[in-house]
Amino acid sequence: MTNKTVLGLSAGEKVIIAIIPPLLGALLGWFVPTVADWVIKIPFIPFEGVFKWVTTLESDWVSIIAAILGVLAGVFFVLHAFSESLKIIITDEEVKLIIKGSVKIIHKEELSAVYMEGKHIVFLTADGTELFRGQPESKKELISEAFRQHRYPWREKDPFENQYQRWVTDHPDFPSHVNALLYARERALKNEETDEAKVLRKDLADLGVVIRDEDHRQYVRVVER
Template sequence: MARVVQVIGLVVFLLGAGGLADHLGPRAWEGVFLLNRVPLLAGYEVFANASVAIAGAAVVVAVDRLRAAAREEEGAGARAAAKAGADAEAAGGGAGAGRRTNGSDGPDGPDGGAREMSPRARSAPNATVVGAPVGERLLMWGGLPLVGGVLGALLNPLAEWALTLPWAPFEGPIRLITSIPDLPATIGGAVVGVVAGLVLAMIGESEAGTVTVTDHEASVTANGRTRTAPRGQVRAVFKDGKRLVLLGARGEEVAGGVVALKPHRLAKAFRAHAYPWRDDGDPHAEDFRRWVPGLPELSVGAHALFAARAKALEKDQSSDAEDLREEINALGIVVRDMNKRQYFRRVADTGE
């Protein structure tokens, strides 16, 4: 179904782009590109064809992103399961190499055949991948552009209605919108609305994140970066606001990231693989204190990182803030954010 919709979007794009080229060129294909023959669009052919081309391209991009997200989720699960199977096979092979009974437990059986695969390898655990549900993705990549297109198409009537309000803000720009003829305002508004919906969908998908859990490791993918922690290092897993956090034996953060995923879905995934999920949050929550410049227990280097991170948080530069968090973590300090304020605690048995 997705491929069919994508093909339709491609056809719409080609009709718009071809109509635009034909209108500006020799008009050799005027009978094919119908928009150039509609009397109502006389004088607006360039605008109409360009709008149709943009709308078709938007559909192609939206469906492509949906399919890419599905492939990414399937690929993450397959990679994690393959790694888990390889680890289990290696462990089974090591155990089998140390046992030889009448030659049947060695690398080769009595007849020189291959050693039987260990039961552990045969039953390698499957990966559990938690990402944005299909319904949410359809809503983002289908619903948002659709709603944006409808609202954009109604731009002129909405602007005229806004002018009837006694407190209408931006009266000048609104009057400018109402001065645009109905047809180009409808087509252009719809295209702008579709593009705006796609932009919102891209933002929503990037913030959703993906979490992959196996019996051997857990990976958190958020804002284009992936952090992975082996199962043996994880002592606590919890959701701290919007952030998923995995802590190690000394209370250090071994993996984490901001993911817009429901806590109960994450809890189910981690518990299915025997990770220590905590509904009550950070076991070290009482140890955090607010960072302010000049605290004597922090070094000059740590203060510089905190100060730079405070500026990144203020400007909503999440990527820079995450990079600086990792640098602070390397100093043996765990950072927690609340309303753009930074709180910190030290990791046990370590110094800067």
């Protein structure tokens, strides 16, 4: 039987996530008429007409319908949370990374370093190419212990940390297409477009460009291939 370690949400955490949001949604929905009656007493409240309309409806039916909608919203949140959760399965030969229904497999011999950068786990090849970056649910200590147990090249920090330089618009050390992608990503970060920033990071990683973010500033290194 293959020796493996699974990192991700525990059974208890899954139960809590599955129960709490729908329950809170139901409670908030049930008290919508009471909240509306209280809100309309506040001067200059936005959407005052909507709240007044709610208070004119039959309160029992409003509460029931709003509670059902709250449960549905909670269920949607739960499904979203589970899909965004990163599951890591480690064996002595490979790492399987599962998130959003997709699976990525990384073989041990491909790796030169595995480390945590803030809340994210990062996998690097021998030349420093970034193979994967994601946010695990487990604590750093548990992750470190698991990878060490399976004899992976765990590092306490980025082994290439001295090779990064601050990116600025039209940086002279980078090609124009790389600068264009970095500019687009900086705009995405400033506009809090998280998904777009992730896609652009992946596009840049495919070009051998590795990024470290610090307070919406991009520090960049280029892999020597």
